[in-house]
Amino acid sequence: MGKPQVPISVTDLKFSIEDIEDFLSGPVNPKFQTPYVPKLWKTKDGDEVIIREAKKEEAEAMLQTLKQLIDHKYDRDFYHLVGVRTYSEILAWAQNRIKDSYVIVVTSPDGERQSIVNHRFWDDNVAISLHTITFKRKSNLGIMAYASKIEHAFDFVGVNEWWATFESPFGFRMGFRYVHTTKPWPQVQHELGGSRVYYIDRETWNNVVKPKLKERNLFGERPVSEEVLKKTYPLKPTEKLEVEI
Numbered sequence: 001m002g003k004p005q006v007p008i009s010v011t012d013l014k015f016s017i018e019d020i021e022d023f024l025s026g027p028v029n030p031k032f033q034t035p036y037v038p039k040l041w042k043t044k045d046g047d048e049v050i051i052r053e054a055k056k057e058e059a060e061a062m063l064q065t066l067k068q069l070i071d072h073k074y075d076r077d078f079y080h081l082v083g084v085r086t087y088s089e090i091l092a093w094a095q096n097r098i099k100d101s102y103v104i105v106v107t108s109p110d111g112e113r114q115s116i117v118n119h120r121f122w123d124d125n126v127a128i129s130l131h132t133i134t135f136k137r138k139s140n141l142g143i144m145a146y147a148s149k150i151e152h153a154f155d156f157v158g159v160n161e162w163w164a165t166f167e168s169p170f171g172f173r174m175g176f177r178y179v180h181t182t183k184p185w186p187q188v189q190h191e192l193g194g195s196r197v198y199y200i201d202r203e204t205w206n207n208v209v210k211p212k213l214k215e216r217n218l219f220g221e222r223p224v225s226e227e228v229l230k231k232t233y234p235l236k237p238t239e240k241l242e243v244e245i
């Protein structure tokens with residue numbers, strides 16, 4: 001322990017918890033919390049879902065579902081790994097221990113959660129994809145949800161690059177479909193374990209990816225009426241997991 005080189009009037013300095021919390025909390029830039037405008041999407045079977053931003057007070061409902069995946073019986077298709085990592089990210093987001101994180105949920109019309117996607121902002125130029133996890137078997141639900149968080153980063157916040165990495169073959173297939181390019185590795189690494197960075201720039205998003213999503217009916221539609229949106233609150237935990245195991 002260091003000893004001051006001059007006499008100090010007291011031997012102990014007390015700090016309030018409030019003062020310490022300012023040092024421990026992840027910084028929040030209001031720009032990166034630009035609200036995501038809700039939208040609707042219909043599956044090929046006609047099922048309707050609502051895509052909207054999540055509220056921190058809804059974290060408990062998210063964690064209840066994610067906690068079920070923290071079990072070795074889900075150690076297939078990387079659900080176990082993705083479940084654990086997403087759980088920690090949602091917990092850190094709720095408790096202010098992650099910088100500039102943003103969470104979007106996909107719900108049924110009555111508010112049952114069907115998917116969670118999250119990302120965070122490195123700076124004004126780069127958004128970092130964290131995880132995409134779905135709990136219901138609906139055609140292309142995961143791809144649509146993944147595209148929604150990219151949309152938030154490019155179209156609402158205004159970044160220039162989207163950085164992702166993929167932990168499963170299913171995730172890689174999604175990135176492959178939407179023209180992700182690879183950064184040099186190991187010079188450039190993704191924060192999720194130092195894996196390769198697969199990225200999309202703004203030009204590719206506007207000229208290739210977004211038109212392709214719209215063409216395949218994977219973008220969704222706006223507006224969502226206040227009456228419909230209101231029914232998705234409070235967020236309900238997923239009643240039955242439908243994961244590919």
